Amino acid sequence: MSAARTVLRGRTVVPGVVEGEALVSADTISGWGGIDPATGTIIEARHPLAGVCFTGRILVFPGAKGSSGWSGFFQTTRLLGTGPLGMIFTVTTTKAALGAVVTRVPALADPDGDPVRLLRTGDLIRLDATAGTVELLNRAVSG
Amino acid sequence: MILTDDERRMRDGADGPAVAAAMDLLIRYAAALDAERLCTVRNVAGTTTQPSPLKARLVAEGGWDRAFSVINLDADETLPIPPMAVPTCQLQQGFGPDAAGVVPYPAEFVALQSDAEVFYGGRGVSVLATCTPYQVGNLPVRGEHCAWMESSAVVYANAVLGARTNCEGTASTGAASLTGRVPCWGNHHDEHRRGTHLVRVDTPVATFLDWGLLGYFTGDAVQEARPVVTGDHALPELTDLKHFGAAAASSGGVEMYHVPGVTPEAPTTEAAFGGAGVPEPIVYGAAERRATYERLNDQGGSEDVDFVLLGCPHASLDQIRDAARALDGRRLHPGTELWIMAPRALAAVAERSGYTAVIERAGGRVLTDSCPAMSRAAPEGTRVFATDSAKQAHYLPAILGIEAWFGSTAECVDAAVTGRWRGELR
Numbered sequence: 055m056s057a058a059r060t061v062l063r064g065r066t067v068v069p070g071v072v073e074g075e076a077l078v079s080a081d082t083i084s085g086w087g088g089i090d091p092a093t094g095t096i097i098e099a100r101h102p103l104a105g106v107c108f109t110g111r112i113l114v115f116p117g118a119k120g121s122s123g124w125s126g127f128f129q130t131t132r133l134l135g136t137g138p139l140g141m142i143f144t145v146t147t148t149k150a151a152l153g154a155v156v157t158r159v160p161a162l163a164d165p166d167g168d169p170v171r172l173l174r175t176g177d178l179i180r181l182d183a184t185a186g187t188v189e190l191l192n193r194a195v196s197g
Numbered sequence: 198m199i200l201t202d203d204e205r206r207m208r209d210g211a212d213g214p215a216v217a218a219a220m221d222l223l224i225r226y227a228a229a230l231d232a233e234r235l236c237t238v239r240n241v242a243g244t245t246t247q248p249s250p251l252k253a254r255l256v257a258e259g260g261w262d263r264a265f266s267v268i269n270l271d272a273d274e275t276l277p278i279p280p281m282a283v284p285t286c287q288l289q290q291g292f293g294p295d296a297a298g299v300v301p302y303p304a305e306f307v308a309l310q311s312d313a314e315v316f317y318g319g320r321g322v323s324v325l326a327t328c329t330p331y332q333v334g335n336l337p338v339r340g341e342h343c344a345w346m347e348s349s350a351v352v353y354a355n356a357v358l359g360a361r362t363n364c365e366g367t368a369s370t371g372a373a374s375l376t377g378r379v380p381c382w383g384n385h386h387d388e389h390r391r392g393t394h395l396v397r398v399d400t401p402v403a404t405f406l407d408w409g410l411l412g413y414f415t416g417d418a419v420q421e422a423r424p425v426v427t428g429d430h431a432l433p434e435l436t437d438l439k440h441f442g443a444a445a446a447s448s449g450g451v452e453m454y455h456v457p458g459v460t461p462e463a464p465t466t467e468a469a470f471g472g473a474g475v476p477e478p479i480v481y482g483a484a485e486r487r488a489t490y491e492r493l494n495d496q497g498g499s500e501d502v503d504f505v506l507l508g509c510p511h512a513s514l515d516q517i518r519d520a521a522r523a524l525d526g527r528r529l530h531p532g533t534e535l536w537i538m539a540p541r542a543l544a545a546v547a548e549r550s551g552y553t554a555v556i557e558r559a560g561g562r563v564l565t566d567s568c569p570a571m572s573r574a575a576p577e578g579t580r581v582f583a584t585d586s587a588k589q590a591h592y593l594p595a596i597l598g599i600e601a602w603f604g605s606t607a608e609c610v611d612a613a614v615t616g617r618w619r620g621e622l623r
Binding site for chain 2: 065066067068082086087088097098099117118119120121122123124125126129130133134145146147148149151152153154155156161
């Protein structure tokens with residue numbers, strides 16, 4: 055394992071610290087009609103991560119799109135135990151901000167670099183949303 | 198973050214634990230947005246009655262006080278819920294008892310929702326039960342600060358009415374209804390309402406179908422930004438702008454747009470950009486129109502249509518009357534159903550005006566309160582559906598695992614009568 059290094063700095067949305075595997079979405083994510091809260095899975099047919107489960111992973115995505123049900127659907131993942139471990143997103147919207155608040159996971163936004171480009175699915179990262187940093191602990195083996 | 202004395206009193210419990218929980222959520226939410234303060238609202242459109250398995254479980258555990266506390270206030274404890282502090286309406290919800298026998302929808306959800314209406318009506322929630330409250334009695338004035346959810350209603354309120362609301366959620370509208378507050382951020386500020394992108398229409402846009410296509414293209418092109426739409430378009434009607442905004446809020450996250458000369462905050466293109474200069478245009482021409490049409494129609498394979506859905510967002514009276522005219526004297530294909538979703542208040546007028554009788558003679562139905570996407574309910578065995586709504590074509594295939602065709606209202610009615618999809622871009 056290589057030494058941890060800070061790859062991103064950003065703004066605290068929800069404070070807290072987690073370590074886990076990144077799940078990187080190149081596209082924005084819909085809540086209502088875009089995820090199945092019962093399984094913690096992205097279901098939008100046109101989405102590059104269609105069928106992929108985000109439960110227990112740090113969701114890295116450009117932002118939230120679509121219905122105002124976004125926050126309610128992500129709140130439901132918390133209540134059903136299928137939620138993500140943390141959130142890193144680029145564009146702050148009410149949907150994503152309220153969604154992170156009611157999912158109650160550490161969340162960071164407005165990063166100083168593009169997290170979708172700098173992080174890969176499978177990277178082991180440490181998200182310190184209180185300090186506003188993302189550290190890369192172990193790079194995923196690129197496929 | 199700055200809180201007024203009243204807001205601090207609410208946070209500290211002076212108005213009871215539910216109001217304190219509401220303020221706690223609003224403060225966490227405002228911090229997440231980096232908002233400097235809250236603003237006062239007296240117009241909330243949210244959702245409390247919509248059934249779900251989670252809500253059924255919470256109600257069984259601790260009644261509606263528990264469901265509202267956990268879902269609408271993001272609290273852990275079950276708190277006694279006081280009357281709504283400010284006028285609050287219920288948006289679209291599940292199907293009601295009158296849809297029994299038509300819509301395959303769980304009887305326990307119908308019962309749960311009827312029970313919810315009694316509880317929340319008693320707390321002062323007006324059960325409009327539509328995604329288009331602006332059609333049936335909640336029409337905010339220009340400049341009015343609101344806390345609305347439902348992306349298609351939010352974009353209509355901001356862009357067409359000049360009211361000010363962010364795209365709120367279940368918890369923030371719940372908290373707003375008990376406090377009359379919401380974070381003062383985004384669309385509440387002048388500088389966040391001005392145009393960011395110019396969309397130049399180079400191919401004629403005059404029909405309901407074309408406004409939907411233009412909206413779907415625009416949302417994809419600008420995502421969360423604020424487009425200014427100029428060029429070769431006709432004067433839009435309510436239904437056109439309802440379709441445009443809903444489509445733009447589905448393919449992207451558009452909450453505000455301007456149509457210079459039409460929408461209230463854009464007397465001119467220059468004014469729409471607030472004097473910041475007009476950017477280079479994103480061009481919407483014949484090629485973009487066709488590509489958008491094909492994108493919306495890439496989820497259809499079989500041409501055998503077993504379900505036609507009109508009225509997303511909920512139909513206007515004009516749309517119900519037009520559908521009745523198109524169906525007059527015809528009969529639906531035996532294996533095909535046609536539903537028109539409408540606000541209950543307008544369905545009452547449609548029935549009184551005789552439109553509903555014409556639609557029902559043809560075999561179609563006017564349904565209220567909900568839609569197939571909200572309630573995950575379509576006619577038994579539906580494999581392929583057709584709709585004149587870009588939003589419904591966007592969402593329903595993923596929600597129900599069915600194929601979709603998107604086209605004009607006339608093409609959809611023809612599909613319902615023949616059982617075959619014959620749509621094409623003209």
